[in-house]
Amino acid sequence: MRLSNRLMAAVAVLSLAAPAAARTTKQYRQFFPGWNVYLRNITDNACHDELLAYQDPEGEYLGPPALLLDCILSEMSEIRKTEMGITAVVLGLLPTMLQQIGPTVSEVGVLASRRPLLAFLLSFAMPSVSTGGAMADPVEGLRRPVVFRMRSLPSARGGWLWVLVSALEYLIALTALGNTLHQISTLALWSISISAMAIQSGAISQTFGPFLWVTLVVPAHLLYFWSFKMQYKKRDGDGERTLERETWLQTIASEFVPCAAGEPMLLTQVHTGLLHFVVEFATDIASLVVFIFGTIVLSSQIFISMADVVPIVGRILASTLVCRLVVLFELHGIREANSDSETKDGVLLSDGPQSGYEQDNKGVLAAQDRAV
Template identity: 25%
Template sequence: MTLALAMLSRSVSAIPNDHFFEYFPGYGPGLARVAQNNCSIEISDYHAGVAEGCPSHAEWPQCISGRAVDCLMEHMSEMNKANLAAAGVVLGFLPSILSLVGTSTAESGILSMRRPLLALLLAAGAPVVSPLRMFELTRADQHVPGFTAANYDEVFMGLSDRLRGDHPGRNRVALLVCCVQYLLALGAVANLYVMSYELSVKAVCSFATDTTYHPLLWAVIALAIHGGGAVAMRLRYRDTGTAGDGFRRLVADEEADAASAGNNRNHRNNNRHNNRRNKNLVHRVRSFIYHEFTPSIIQDPTLTLSLRQPRRPRGGRPSTSVLFIILLCGISLGTILHVIYGTLVMSSTMFINTADAIVLAARYLVSTIACRAVMAFEIGGMVTARPPLGSGEPKRGEGSDR
């Protein structure tokens, strides 16, 4: 996230400094020669912010940058212009294709229940969110294709047996799996944002020639959508798999000691209450570290989701069910608009040929597939290691928001 914000701020602050200095390899030498020999005045005016060529639009930055773009386009051959149009087609289809490969907000929300840091990295490493249907309130296992399907067992059961066994190499294998997951996630994040930054400064969006932030903004928006999905998942479900690890007993003891301290304020009860609080904090930290850096396939206790009972509104505040419905509809609409925005940004990219566009699309696809592979491994591990989702759900009429 820090890398994304740093590059986004750098991209925004680059205006009007970095455009028309660097180009993609395919057109780089030719465009650099044209910029130096034929369009030096227009490009210099753009860098200096001079609007002499736009008397009727003196305050319109896109007019200044448009003069430089028009000059470069005038000195391109028709073959290169056709190649540029083909590259726009390749990149224009990219967001829709990636949406078929990418992860959904339900998947990232489920993973964030136990491994929030890994879920954050996987969300940041994939530029597109798999869209959800509007106004469909289905269970989390129906949002995640194959979440309760038996086909995961064939793939992950053997690995689960090896990791759960008592053989000497168990901890080393688990550590290796965790390291590979984070390396893939970090590599996907670095590849995505470096590539988005290059696309921002080496190419130009035809609908906003004076800006350099649109490709980076498109990537960052996906992270925000996944964050909304994680919030929606917590409004809808709770993890009951931690009930057996002593956490609930610590909370109950803390509440009992707090009540006792309120009735009998003596030094012994206050010390006892503080000790319980410190013990609870230590337990929270240890539980976070254990779950974050342990593959889901061997976590104990395993993730068990059950529906939350909707809270009744108090003081004019909406209930959790209403908030969940509003947030879910907003996320569904956001994923659709995000794909449309990405299509607009990518299809309008200028000064990149087909070969460079294919390489760019392949790099986007690699980041998305890497994040998808790690996500599928984690979701499959949860399926293999835990009882069926919803086994702890309330009975009919209890906690249903339908």
């Protein structure tokens, strides 16, 4: 009984202390280089009392941060406030720019069916989620003709080249991921989020906005991958049977092999039910949530000069661009491997509701399934 009472008392104390502990007290010590000296001069002199009240962890949840913010804004010049408004617009447009140059969830999902670890790293490194695109229908997307053939190059016949290519892909993915996380962390810690101050986040720190924006990208990709696995199944070269599920050893082995050097990935579309419709709808909603949340969070970050915001946007866009190049390279490899398999095995791509590839007496292939 005594233990139960002590436990209830501890829970009560922690619940009361959670908002106070969640209130960030480590901001306003470091700003972006462009305005760091200017803003530190304001906080150390004109707003010194408000800064001390903000740094007191026992203070109110919203009172001291709001008073310190009002004091700094009142001391700033109008031209810098105008510049700060322009930077908010530029940051708010970042999710839109990322959707224009980043891959779609379908492109990442197709890659994840062959190399899940690489796809996960790439999806985290480029905070871009959009639907549609050339791979919205993987069957049609993977049957597109291949113009440049990597497998036929003389240097591609040695296994050492593909080892270097795979290592380079992981290096690019990890570098892009580190760059994106660095930009997001500095954005969260060196600037102030108005949206986070307006919402009482409870036990979550007020610097959560940019971090949550990047994290929400992963569930959107996972939802599409789930939808993809329900709608498409892998088939053998002649399209007559569905291949058995790969073992974990086979999955690990194929993970580190570039798609251009791997086995073909022939797909067939199967009938789906209500669950697939729900997951597909959830994927669209998740993509919309990531876009709206990112726009709101980034457009509410203040105390950033134009000279500081341009490199941030440029570096995040650069990470997204190089990651998309890796995705496109791998998808090209899948199409090329499939094309070689079709040439070798006589498999053609066509549409139809059910399964089977049959060759008549005249050598014409009659397709009755939708496969690639």
